[in-house]
Amino acid sequence: MEWNGKEGKWKEEMELKEGEEGRNGSREEAGEVGIEGGIRQQFSRPENILISLFGAQFLRNINEHLGVVNEDPIDIQFNPSGYLFLASEEGASILEENYKVQRECGAQVALLSAEQLKKKLPWINTDGVALASYGLENEGWFDPWSLLSAFKRKALSMGVYHSHGEVIGFKQSVREMITEDGESVNFKRIKHVIVQAPNSLETQSVECAIVINAAGAWSSKVAEMAGIGTGVPDSLEGLKLPVEPRKRYVYMFHCPNGPGLDSPLLIDTSGAYYRREGLGGNYIGGMSPTEEEEPGASNLEVDYDFFHDKVWPALAQRVPAFENLKVKSAWAGYYDYNTFDQNGVIGIHPLVNNMFFATGFSGHGLQQSPAVGRAIAELIIDGQFKTLDLTAFSFKRFCSGEHILERNIV
Template sequence: MSTCRRLHVTVRTARGLFVSRRQTRLCGHLPSSQSLSTGTLLRNDFFKDLESQFSAMRKKASDALPGSSWSPLQINSNLPPERADIVIVGGGVVGWSIAYWLKQKERVRGGVKVLVVEKDLTYSQASTVLSAGGIRQQFSLPENIHLSLASADFMRNINEHLGVLNEDPVDLQFNHSGYLFLASEEVAHIMEENYSTQRNAGAKVSLLSPTQLKEKFPWMNTDGVVLASHGLENEGWFDPWTLLNAFRRKALSMGAIQCCGEVTDLKYRTSRILSADGDEMDLRRIGSVKVQMPNSLEYQPVECAIVVNAAGASSARLPEMLGIPLPVEPRKRYVYVVHCPDGPGLDTPFLVDYSGVYFRREGLGGNYIAGMSPEEGEEPDTSNLEVDHQFFEDKVWPRLASRVPAFEKLKVTSAWAGFYDYNTLDQNGIIGMHPLINNMYFATGFSGHGLQHSPAVGRAVAELILDGDFTTLNLSGLGFRRVLAQEPMLERNIV
């Protein structure tokens, strides 16, 4: 085994304006300042700085490994490998689900080297952990219904899939209270059509008249409600963090590799191709990704055959590096935690009102979470995750209180905001390979439903990569064709 290791350092010039890179090969021993000084840009104080950083690292390594002499291989044990077959950018629930399924499907144990790169292991801004945790079959597109059915089945048997020997079983804290959609006169016909699509796809949903609704949920004011649909099976909510960690734990146990770093650049080659219409187009092929280490000047290029874009709300940045646009952007959504001692009880479903407001129970003891999407054109600023409390006062609370009179007396106890990975074309997932990027697969743009679909989406992406096509669920409708043709596949009654 070679004892050589490349160290990549970002260097500031004297004026501190321009950032350049330098690559050094370390063999056996640390290089002296002299052996590094091949460039002319570097100033002497840089070497002093570098040498003192090396000393600190040497000390850290010897402290960590008492009794063993320092070796350059331990410069930064967190660096990713220099090569991987598949690099997944983004270690949210979608990224880790894909990693799990790739390892699950590989034909030879250890045959596929899968690296998951996540820039923030605290997940402070990841949509997964900031979501409402809901799963429903009540969609209008068969693709989404089937994704939900398959994912619910996976979650029901989660320990068969994600259980790890000698580790605690996974407990998703799944609450089976279902979703309850309310329809006004205006949209009742859509609800009826959706209902038959859902039933045809195998979902267990029932329609309720306002009288039946009032009998079942006496705490509700049914004014304005003409029809309701209630999920009877496979619907409710669960703990997103547990699902993410379960995928991660299992994938790691199967040999996937994780690295904390940010993919900040892609190296690629371009070749000219002719489209079916005879137009010349550039086809990109990625050769390596640049992984920048956190709080450090170090980075590591990772050569790879395939890149998977599971970077959630910021996934457009990766194709942008190749000059390719992606209609996915962050859109801020607020979740308010409220307390109401006299609010609806244990059988409370995840209620979605036709006014756009939703709420569900959050544990026991009169706690709930609630929210709604803003009007198009009133989208909040996405430069931070601050919560707009006035939005609750003006928009959310009046609608909540009009549907559930007990909510007149609620108190907001806390709130948070998260980013939807919002697909501006049609608010649905984009799954598959871009026709102009030869080796980047996408799994993004799920808007408000990426968490619940992650188990089936991970399997679908692994099929595309390892089998060359979808083999269980045909999700070709969610591919790039509609994006390039600008033919939205819209959900009706979306939340």
């Protein structure tokens, strides 16, 4: 595609890399390990800021944590170019409030006026920008697949047995208790996991002491296998895990005259974002759809019209060089989207007393994975959070109706 800035018309020159990215440009694994591989501290809730600060230090010292003797050092290709949030007059006060919380938590962030932003990044069109928030340290992006591979390699080196199969059910023990009001409540404990191996009709029953539900976009289905959300409506047993798959698109485009090494991961006032992809004038970008525009999640086909109609106009308005660009490829992936408040679910279920949740991160799971893994380990070993109190993200908030809202959703 190309945008003809003078005539204000769209010119179609689509290039799809079928085969390399999969049919229709979809790439399923992108949804599993993070769509754009970013890490930032620019959140509004202290817990999310502190989670990401730990994640940044973990990544900076990744070979101390995940290095394996006699194996090559890990290179996650971290680009510490920062995030740049742009705000209109309407959103400037929120950006200022977030900035105060971020600084109190130890994040290195700077606020820039439109004039300061233009001086720092001359290639930006600052029309409609009242304030900008720029991450000075520990923000940027990295290769998601390298991190996932490093986690897996380290686990295997420590004796973890990796079994590939689909969980299709659980065997549980049930203990009934009667409340003071005379209501019956069933407490469950998972004893066995029923697993079906690929290309096999046979199933295997695996004895277990603990189940960690980190099934991402499908974690609600796994929870239902344990009876979570299948009881009487408006009861604790009938309370579902509010996580579902949401399809998101990422587009890779080429612009030879686009921003260079000084380009951060930019989030526009419109919600459109982009970042560099390497050094050859390539970029990736996208935008979260509105509720009305939410695409179906039954497949991973890419909607190129969404880029044409929504993403590109916003990016070209903010970065005039993007008026002329060419889409090279695109893919789609799934967010494990928490419909309740778009924040993670971390901790044990109140009725299934050996199922732990690590899910519902709504697009932030990759950068939050080091701290969340540590938190779950503390709950299992110590019975409580020791390093960082993440109680606010427990399943219990769905019972009380207390939303843990984040004002910096991307």
